[in-house]
Amino acid sequence: MKRCVTPLLLAACMLMPLVSMADQALAAAKNCLACHNIDRKVVGPAYKDVAAKYRGDKTAPARLVAKVMGGGGGVWGVVKMPSNPQVNEAEATRLVAWILSQ
Numbered sequence: 514m515k516r517c518v519t520p521l522l523l524a525a526c527m528l529m530p531l532v533s534m535a536d537q538a539l540a541a542a543k544n545c546l547a548c549h550n551i552d553r554k555v556v557g558p559a560y561k562d563v564a565a566k567y568r569g570d571k572t573a574p575a576r577l578v579a580k581v582m583g584g585g586g587g588v589w590g591v592v593k594m595p596s597n598p599q600v601n602e603a604e605a606t607r608l609v610a611w612i613l614s615q
């Protein structure tokens with residue numbers, strides 16, 4: 514944890530897990546975790562696999578935000594993700610950023 518040496522960075526480093534826990538709580542509250550798990554496939558792909566697939570793909574976040582809200586299929590298998598009208602664009606953006614950081 515070389516990055517956590519100065520007091521300011523230390524504070525940021527201590528907050529990071531809290532931020533990520535808040536995002537996980539949002540995913541749970543929005544029912545994403547009914548079909549997804551961070552590190553194992555359930556109905557939908559593991560979020561770690563999603564992050565690995567799109568690493569370095571700059572166009573992925575916008576596409577995924579649209580897909581989270583509108584649903585769709587054909588990427589991970591035959592099962593489609595239904596639309597998620599319970600998330601707005603800001604929430605979908607936050608969730609996708611969290612997923613891609615897994």
Ligand code: HEC
Binds near residue numbers: 540548549586587589
């Ligand atoms: C009813 C089950 C279900 C729910 C609820 C669900 N998903 Fe999915 N999700 C899926 C399935 C199935 C796929 C795979 C679709 C495919 O193959 O293109 C998927 C794929 C994804 C992908 C990858 C899409 C791609 O094109 O690679 C992301 C990101 C994702 N889901 C995020 C979410 C988020 C965020 C939520 C909560 C708002 C959510 N999902 C809720 C079933 C679900």
